[in-house]
Amino acid sequence: MRAAAGAAPELETGPFARAGWLRILARIALYTTVLMFVAALLLPLLVRRPAGWPVPEPAAGPAAGDRPPEAPHVGVDLSSVRARSARLRGDLAWAAVAAAVAATVADAADAARGVDLGRMGDYLAGNVAGLARALVVVLLVVAALLCDRRPRAAAGAALLALGAIAASGHAGSADPRVPSILNDWLHLASGAVWLGGIALLFVLWWPVVRSAERATRLAVARHVLAPFGRVAGGAFALVVSTGLVSLVTQLGRIAALWETSYGRLLALKIAAVGLIAAASAVHALRLRPRLGVTDDPEVERRHWRLWRSEPWLALAVVAAVAGLVAFPLPPRQLVQAGRAQAAVCDPCPLPRPAADELAVASSAGSHIVAAWVRRTPRAVTGTVRLLDRRGRPSGVPVELPGARAAPCGSGCRRFRLPASATTIGVAVRERGRRHATRLPAAWEPGASRRARRLLRRAEATMRDLDGVREVERLTSGPGTFATTEYRLRAPDRLAWRTGRDVQSVVIGKRQWMRTPETSWRAGPYGSGLGFRTRSWFAWGRYARTVRLLRERTEGGRRLAELALMDEGTPVWFRLTVDTGSHRVLRERMIARGRFLRTRFVDFDLAFEIEPPEGVQ
Secondary structure, eight states: OGGGOSOOOOOOOOSSTTTHHHHHHHHHHHHHHHHHHHHHHHHHHHOOOOSSOOOOOOTTSSOGGGSOOOOOOTTOOHHHHHHHHHHHHHHHHHHHHHHHHHHHHHHHHHHTTSSOHHHHHHHHHHSHHHHHHHHHHHHHHHHHHHTTTOHHHHHHHHHHHHHHHHHHSGGGGSSSHHHHHHHHHHHHHHHIIIIIHHHHHHHHHHHHHTTSOHHHHHHHIIIIIHHHHHHHHHHHHHHHHHHHHHHHHHHSSTTHHHHSHHHHHHHHHHHHHHHHHHHHHIIIIIIHHHHTTOOOHHHHHHHHHHHHHHHHHHHHHHHHHHHHHHSSSOHHHHHHHHHHHHTTOSSOSOOOOOTTEEEEEEEETTEEEEEEEEEOSSEEEEEEEEEOTTSOBOOSOEEOTTSEEEEOSTTEEEEEEETTOOEEEEEEEETTEEEEEEEEOOOOTTOHHHHHHHHHHHHHHHHTOSEEEEEEEEESSTTOOEEEEEEEETTTEEEEEETTOOEEEEETTEEEEEOTTSOOEEEEOTTSOOOOGGGTOOGGGGOSEEEEEEEEEETTEEEEEEEEEETTTTEEEEEEEETTTTEEEEEEEEETTEEEEEEEESTTOOOOOOOOTTOO
16 A cells, blocks of 8 residues: 555565465476577587487578588488477577566566556666566577577577576575576576477477387487487586585575475475486486397387486476575575574564464554464464564563563563453553553454455455545654545546645646645656556555454444455555445554554545646
């Protein structure tokens, strides 16, 4: 919402937060297409083709007179294989561009907490990771445009795109940063030659192998797979060595490999890499030399079965990498970030409520009083945290009347109340005065899905109104008080007026404002993006957890009270929703230094909102 804008980023440890599965799928598509595209550009430059059956060359490769003589076709039209290779390279190029765009949009929307073009643009232009993600798209577009006419230049652009991918990941926030980025860059490039090459050759040559005669299959093994294997062996050695360096920089200690979720997923990736290496060693070093000297069909079947398994194992490696990248931080960097944050807050960050917990907050004086509540048949237990104006733990005296309480750090109290308790009383002493508040301690268990559905329906209903008026009361503590009345009219008009007679009119991209001492002045609205009433109601952006506190009847209407929390901002909302019309009647927001109460009235009233007269 308006008062919660500019929220600080959160520190999480799981990859599936905020639709993380969507970002993982986008990354799988990106890595798969980019690695195969880079392989399609690099292999013709790296594989030394003996007199015999070459790896397919790019359409604009060496002149025909410079090519080594080819062995008999053995029943295969090599020109059709090369044509298929050129088509596949072009398809991979633009598929990589599309996947990069999807991954970039997904990451930017995640950072902006929703599809907010302004915040997404700020993220992409405001830090190394965002700039690197945007650069990946640009470089892949360049490579796609050049891949047919200038394959060497396209290969250079694609390699630079791998460097940008490395900079956009965990290496971009590692210490030391530049060596970590260079190591990950080399890891990706060698992985493209090895894994991308495995997948590329399978796509190109499996249609030939599965329907060809034995002589043709032997020729493919001798003149396609064997030359690639010599290059793939060196690439695999680089993958392993750079992977070991990343293992040290990301985990910090070997025990993190089995003690953390990140480490366990990394172990699965390592296992998949080991399986590919084992399959390659068996079919290339043990079975392939026997193909030409034995007529045993079982030897050949095992050879091609192992070869076919490699691309699927490679896909498992790519999926594991996508999952690792979706973690906000690997264990070593997570520990470093925790130490840095510990210097300014204790404890930090705020915890996300468990599935059976309620997270609510109120204000006491200038402080946030936040509670994490759990109910059992025997007691109500939980934690109360006291935060100052900056969101840091406060050391002022705090009381929990009627509760058994014990300290759990600065500004933190663990409590226990009887099972019959429905509220939690908290009192804070600030500058000689006592400020008391009560927090709800009861909610509807198992109704979180219904609460989230009610929230989505209410948000959609409010956005579809022709107009609405809201009366807002804002304070940041004792001695501060402000009221503002907002009038909204769809699709792009807003007028507001404060209790001190400051007025403003917003229409699209233009805003007019005046104070009691000044006349109307015109100017642009916001950061250049036009105002839209549909973007005004954005509670879902901060609904990391949603609970249904209670339902009741009031004035003949059935009302539901929802509790929302986003621990990263941090911000807490309590909304009163009319379940018949799905309109939000009241809102209460608690954020750092901002305690807000709002009433919504005059629903669907098309207010007359026009530019002030006489102002250009």
